[in-house]
Amino acid sequence: QTIVNNPAVTQIIENIVKKTDGNVSYNATTQEFSYTDANGDSHVINISDLVKLNETVTTVTNNGSGSYTYKNEAGTDVVINVVNDVADNFQTIVNNPAAKKDPALKKAMIEEAHKADKELVDPLLQFRNWGIPLPGNWTTADNCAAFGTDYFTRTAIAKSNILVNAGKETKYFYQDLDSKGSRLNGSKQYTLTFAKGNLPPVDGFWSLTLYDKHHFFYPNAIKRYSVGTKNRDLKYNVDGSLTLYVQHAEPQGDKKANWLPSPAEDFCLYFRCYGPKQSVIKNQWTPPSVVKI
Numbered sequence: 264q265t266i267v268n269n270p271a272v273t274q275i276i277e278n279i280v281k282k283t284d285g286n287v288s289y290n291a292t293t294q295e296f297s298y299t300d301a302n303g304d305s306h307v308i309n310i311s312d313l314v315k316l317n318e319t320v321t322t323v324t325n326n327g328s329g330s331y332t333y334k335n336e337a338g339t340d341v342v343i344n345v346v347n348d349v350a351d352n353f354q355t356i357v358n359n360p361a362a363k364k365d366p367a368l369k370k371a372m373i374e375e376a377h378k379a380d381k382e383l384v385d386p387l388l389q390f391r392n393w394g395i396p397l398p399g400n401w402t403t404a405d406n407c408a409a410f411g412t413d414y415f416t417r418t419a420i421a422k423s424n425i426l427v428n429a430g431k432e433t434k435y436f437y438q439d440l441d442s443k444g445s446r447l448n449g450s451k452q453y454t455l456t457f458a459k460g461n462l463p464p465v466d467g468f469w470s471l472t473l474y475d476k477h478h479f480f481y482p483n484a485i486k487r488y489s490v491g492t493k494n495r496d497l498k499y500n501v502d503g504s505l506t507l508y509v510q511h512a513e514p515q516g517d518k519k520a521n522w523l524p525s526p527a528e529d530f531c532l533y534f535r536c537y538g539p540k541q542s543v544i545k546n547q548w549t550p551p552s553v554v555k556i
Contacts, residue, residue, distance in 0.1 A: 399552030459503030467538030
């Protein structure tokens, strides 16, 4: 429609008609083209119909990870891989002899690489900046150890937790925030409560691990870095639920058995389910919210 209504297009066609000795005419008042057939009958030329008869109607399908598929004029599926194209173009630039010999260009490329690392990669250390959002501000990834061309998630995991198992072996949930969206910090106290019968559905075991703001273990007096299946002395509530306590100061009484020590500054939580059942793999089961008390 934009092409049909473009004055420049109309002007071009009008100029062609004026220079052609034929039976095609243009009415400037109605802005219509017409022609006279062999029988002397006049017919209006519908430009829009002509365009539609010659245009290609296709559907572009998003395959994910920067890949798209569409059908060309011959009806053949064509795949466009944006990520690979960008990578190939960058490789072409890097291997360009002129770039290798140009100190200014080389300097600019190095500076941009450092800038990209600082502005794009560094933020991926924070779990809240990537992943699939889940209830309670948890995030996860569904393609662990099977990234394909999903270089974003591959980079994020390499930056934030080095390596992961395949999803059917281990499911991971990440947390930087409490239930209200505030950053987890040791100046506050938190709880995670599993309702009765709603512990992680796993064939193996589960664990909740705490890391400091640099994603290292937090050294603490009781040398406890995670809680989960391995802790045989966890104390359950009267109603059968299980509450875990995440805080810097040691809690009183039976709560100590369920205590995960935190530093006095920012920290993050990492929930692992080994041998996850389908409800975990499909994100139908998720960890409880981290509630500030």
